[in-house]
Amino acid sequence: MRKLLTGALLFMAGITLCSQTAFAKEDKAGTARILNKSDSGNPMLGFDEKGDILYGGDPSILVDGDTVYCYVGHDTSAAEYYHMPDWRCYSSKDMKNWKYESMILKADRSNITWANDDTSAWAGQVAKGSDGNYYFYYCTEANRANGGGKSIGVAVSKDGPTGPFKDIGKPLVRNIDTPNGPHTWEDIDPTIWIEKDENGVEHRYLGWGNTRFFVCELNEDMISVKDQDGNPGGLSVGEGKGHDIVVGKINGFEGHTFTEAPYYYRQQDENGNFYGKYYMFFACDWREQMAYAVTDDIMSNEWDFGGVLMEPSATANTNHMAVFDFKGQTYFVYHDGSLPHGSGFRRVACVEKIEIKEDGTIDPIKKTATGLTGTASKITDYDGNYLANESFTNTLNDSDYPIVGKNLLSDFYQDGARTEWEINPGKADTGKESYVSIESNDKPGLYLAAGDLASGSIPLVLSQDVRGSQDEAERMTFKTLDGFAGSGVTFESVKYPGYYLVSKNGKLSMVQNPEDKEATFYVSTDVVAKSGNALKTKRLYTVGEKLDTEDIRIQLYLENGKAERIEEYTTNAKKIDMDKAGEKTLKVTYKYQGKEYEDSIKITVVESDYRGK
Template structure:
């Protein structure tokens, strides 16, 4: 899915700043860098390809298709305004298709026109699809259910009332308590199907659904008793997490269980959820969902750099486990204008889960490193996404050039330009701090400084500050980056300092992008090239070493040959083709092999 940064949105709140008088170099030659047109965010577009914000992602895997659902964010300020839910689909987790609007919150009896809170779709044994959603009802937030014959909707509210509501969860400590439904359907060892519904903000609840999927199962023989209690006797059970290690449950529960190679569930049940504020992602485990007693597993995802909340969906597809979440990495993004992203992950053999890192590249993007003419890496100075609202939005974070900083802080995604999609324009996004870009900061005391910042307002000025025109490196190779916001100012590395300079030396303004560095020389070579008739052609003595324009060398060890197709039973000259890949491009080198008879070799 191509990143969608439309000029229409960028112009919504454009501001005018005084631009200094600058002079660009004459007779410069543009250069087109290889761009990463995919990765995170994986969604964020409507049927026309324009930006569509959407948060609280949930997922349904149905056959060979993954469906992702989001609540549509339309807020222009820092508050929630969500009029409907939208659906996308994919058959490979790489290419996503916008499907439909599945339901309006205004279509729900007793609902509101802007309260499309989190929901999840499940497929029933009857072949119908059930959408468990949250919206504002007369007595507060509640969970309702819609039904459709298709996973893409439209869904119809069948009950005309909440499935569970505040009247069934008394002593509420938060007006948003009955939100964020999650569903788990499983057949037990006796062949009995169970349908569990979990939900909750600050407290979490679980109940079991009847076979009709639209009513709560009576478990104590008293159909009028829908009270909250502990244990299996009542219909709705309050949750408890043991050994929380100083954290607190916030919201967004999501049920998951592992499958074996035959598709059978095994092991403990997992509940993923948001904890603390700003929200981090955590998990807990249990042997019995209906007990609603969980063992805390740990924090697995830090707070977002661009949004105050998070909400996940965890699922398996074609042998891989995925973690879908939301952030505010689109222009003008925030916790109220969100977008779905995705990372792959694995569960350890002992059932524990290691931290999952957010990335700009996601499943399909390409990470790059950028070095100056002396081999120093451009990176941002390390910082932690804190839990303090006052530390956001993140703007003006320091950049540096350092020979030894080749870790995650020096990983970048080279994207199409935010202010121009022409081939020679790029925007450079931090891979480990998605949504933050190298930015030509507005002048302070006449000095323009490159920093790491979020596209906070989605303005034309911000887009231009985060866009660079790429030129053939002034030093004869590599690339030079010219600011679009301030033409004639070039990204410059000198004496360990990264700056924006109006008249830099050719060397200081020249950089090399790892995914775009050209091969200066080098090819496949082979030690033994003369063979006797009938002798086996071996390829383990092939060596491939490439010399890059930066002066560095690269050894290639992964290659294929046509050795099995060469006739070694006759004499003569043969062509051994060696094929390998560098920076996403395939290259084939030819090596001449000579086959002689045994009498010739004895001469």
């Protein structure tokens, strides 16, 4: 529970402060202003059956009928190491609203008899077999009797995609079954792909790997590896077809290293038929980036590098994706550490839409805080300068993390992703409507935060919620008040009541007794449009002429003096009778930050001989 200081003295950075009650001057107290909040978006999961935080990484997806199921390994570590006791399942019918379903399997030795410990619920993926059963391919640590090290297992559910799943009692692939074994890490992160060939024969491809990557084909029973070379001694390993397990390579992959997390995908047409090349998405380098490669023959395990798709996370050292189609849209699910106290060992699933171009290539994918359902806001000061984070790159260098104390600025000429923010319920107390926390849409998981008091002001910085502490929550929470300049909004620090966010000379900080205009900001999702001017070049038509709407231009003027160009709009043009002369009303409808606006443009239709009169 948040502690309030009442009359006590707080000594910080060598400066004695008055009590929190004394911070706020009576003439600056202001009236609470409630901003519109974006309480959805990324992360898409991260909760248990009670709605409490549940960390879970390595997301995988099963689409079964009209439902998407997402599976994660449950992260429970309080420190910086893996501690995963089980796997969890969620479901959605629209990719917007997610329901917690169940624990599908515990990673303990009573459920997995060949396991070496009870806390290695590493990555897994579920597939539906032609027999109607569900098969969960996963990784855990094997005991000595089964070769030790990470190995691939399989569990079966006859009850449905939410389990419970029952392990078959032995590893499907041991680490001693792949080259140069035994080894510790190579046999992890299984991915499964099932399809019928042109002759109607079903193939079940299982891929996995760390440092190197492998593929094999499964038998019809889904729980054993297909013998493709008649080797009576068990599994064999080699390059190319005719072998049980095939070692892979990626052409054109110079300058990168394959790390882990292969995930198979292929495009589908409107009838659900697969076509085109096979895709393997995977994690490369360290810290992990997301990349992809393509092939014409998944069992050859020879791939052509497509490119890096996603930079390292700002909040986690690893990443793991799932790529799939649902209701005609392709999605890219991944994990980061954007929850409070998040990291590469306390992860959460996020999602973005992606498009595959006609030539099969994929453009880089941008992580966002808003995801599919959130709302991005822009924040400007009284003079129209955008609040933005200074540009920086999420590097591959572990020593650059966690990201805390990054600089911010206010600049009229800033634009793009660095000026986008998600206004969330306040971390210090999500029940208080006047409390907000402001997350970077460009660097999800990083928030505006009050630094330490020094020289009479408090720096405003961009930081990760590293420890998940109440102190961090208060630093990242602001009370929203009616703007001191008579419009807009003013932000008061919850950590330091009586200190207000100000923009001055391109710098952002928090001070007592600010100038009214310096402490007044405008949030795009909160401001009201003064007028929406829809202009049209041609407004005089002759009877029977087609009404063209391509020449409409919309400039939305906001109360903070900014003008926004609107590119997408709809009209009632199809309902206007152009076969009769007279004055017509063309209605133009468009949206800005979730609000709908409508303008009217007068159109005059005249007889064909009008100009001759």
